[in-house]
Amino acid sequence: MSEHAVVIAGGGPTGMMLAAELALAKVDVAVVERRPDHVLVGSRAGGFHSRTIELLDQRGVADRFLAEGQVAQAAMIATTVLDMGDFPTRHPYSLGIWQNQIERIMATWIAELPVQIYYGREVEGFAQDDDGVDVELSHGPSLRARYLVGCDGGRSVIRRAAGIDFPGWEPTKSNLIAEVEVTEEPPRGIRHDATGVHGLHRMEDGKTVRVIVTEQQLGPSSEPTLDDLSEALVTVYGTDFGIHSPTWISRFTDMTRQAEAYRAGRVLLAGDSAHVHYPAGGQGLSLGVGDAVNLGWKLAQVVNGTSPQSLLDTYHAERHPVAARALQHTMAQGALQRRDERMKPLVDMVSELAVMDEPRKRLAGIISGLDIHYDLGEGHPLLGRRMPDLDVVTADGPLRVFTLLHQAKPVLLNLGEPGGFDISPWADRVQLIDAAYVGPWELPVLGVVAAPTAVLIRPDGYVAWVGDGTDTGLRDALATWFGPS
Ligand SMILES: Cc1cc2nc3c(=O)[nH]c(=O)nc-3n(C[C@H](O)[C@H](O)[C@H](O)COP(=O)(O)OP(=O)(O)OC[C@H]3O[C@@H](n4cnc5c(N)ncnc54)[C@H](O)[C@@H]3O)c2cc1C
Secondary structure, three states: OEEEEEEEEOOOHHHHHHHHHHHHOOOOEEEEEOOOOOOOOOOOOOEEOHHHHHHHHHOOOHHHHHOOOEEEOOOEEOOEEOOOOOOOOOOOOEEEOOHHHHHHHHHHHHHOOOEEEEEOOOEEEEEEOOOOEEEEEOOOOOEEEEEEEEOOOOOOHHHHHOOOOOOEEOOOOEEEEEEEEOOOOOOOOEEEOOOOEEEEEEOOOOOOEEEEEEOOOOOOOOOOOHHHHHHHHHHHHOOOOOOEEEEEEEEEEOOEEEOOOOEEOOEEEOHHHOEEOOOOOOOHHHHHHHHHHHHHHHHHHHHOOOOOHHHHHHHHHHHHHHHHHHHHHHHHHHHHOOOOOOOHHHHHHHHHHHOOHHHHHHHHHHHHOOOOOOOOOOOOOOEOOEOOOOEEEEOOEEEEHHHHHOOOOOEEEEOOOOOOOOOHHHOOOOEEEEEEOOOOEEEOOOEEEOOOOEEEEOOOOEEEEEEOOOOOOHHHHHHHHHOOO
16 A cells, blocks of 8 residues: 555646645645546636736746736626736736646646656545545555545545535536537627527637537536537527537536535545536636645645644635635626526626726625635734735845745745844744835735735745734744744
């Protein structure tokens, strides 16, 4: 039986991001992925939003994705584009990039890191005891791990085997999604009607057309066929455009559910295994990457023995509310896609409100993930919010704050008197950087905030402590987040 500190079930975007985070923290990590390799058949998700680009930037890999995608103002509500061009971030936009490209780039990245991947194997179940978890695989011997993380998607085997409830809302509508060839040129753009949203889009190869069509009735859970797609298209467009040669046909619904707990002993959930929703707003992949970046460093510290297991409870405490809010948001988005006589006035009203500055910023803050605020108590507005990627000057010259996070190591950024802090007991765990910054401190949605004299930045880029000219509370924050002195 092979042993690893952490086994991740599922090598989708969440599983790969988590593997990278753990490998950066020098944890022996293995991914079990049932596909024979990283290739994803079908394009699936169409990209991600600003905070996800920032998370990748914090690890120094955002450029790989930016080079292949297209930046755009893609966050929308009803008929209004939520332009976030004025948001104080280096990436005030979304990135259009297909999920199969995202997964290819991620697979290339983790291949550069010490991550073991077992392709072509399926996790079938597990048994946990006080010291670890036996992970049963479909082919070959079991694996032994100290922790198992289910990143195995919405139908998660791990969630079920852990007995974690998945309450929420049953599906009310379904969409077919496919990549096909056509004999008739399809119309451009998206069509809305009383059923929902429909659209055909010619892909970059000039030959394949990506189709999304809302079905008239909620479809069955069986795999859809080309005939199902043809029928759905004829109902909406009066023709099926001569669809043929499908490379991928799938069905998704507006089922909306969230795991009651993100942890059961030594087993954790992240990504779609912990929450599923209608893809309106395009937040699913981003939520999973966010889960992975929140969990990775905490799990690494527990595995490495620097923090107690209770640190893992903060993962649920911080990430469950984030997904719960996204679920509410996607249900609202899904409802606004129906454009019948009774819904249209609501769509118009929301669209009118959304162009106003305050609602635009608030809604864009949710979709982009830039407004995430973990509840770390009362205090400066930066506490529990993302650290801005400021241009600071250090003794070694100018640098961007995000570059300090490339190795996923925490930072105490001292912006006051150089040498003003002594964190010797944590010196091996926390980087202490003296730096100067002149300029405003501006947060997305909130606006300008008072300049702090120091900030303690967690490896996920969230601020764990804010200095006001003293070091009051710093040792407590260091011990809470990075282990006892
Ligand atoms: C049409 C559509 C459009 C979307 N658009 C967007 C968008 O624009 N932006 C966005 O952010 N999100 C979008 N999403 C959502 C996004 O695709 C998902 O949220 C995302 O894929 C979740 O990633 P994950 O890694 O958690 O799960 P998955 O991508 O489902 O990955 C799970 C992985 O686990 C593997 N696996 C499953 N079971 C096992 C097992 N037992 N053993 C081993 N391996 C297993 C699977 O093969 C898979 O590779 C969209 C989804 C759809 C359907």
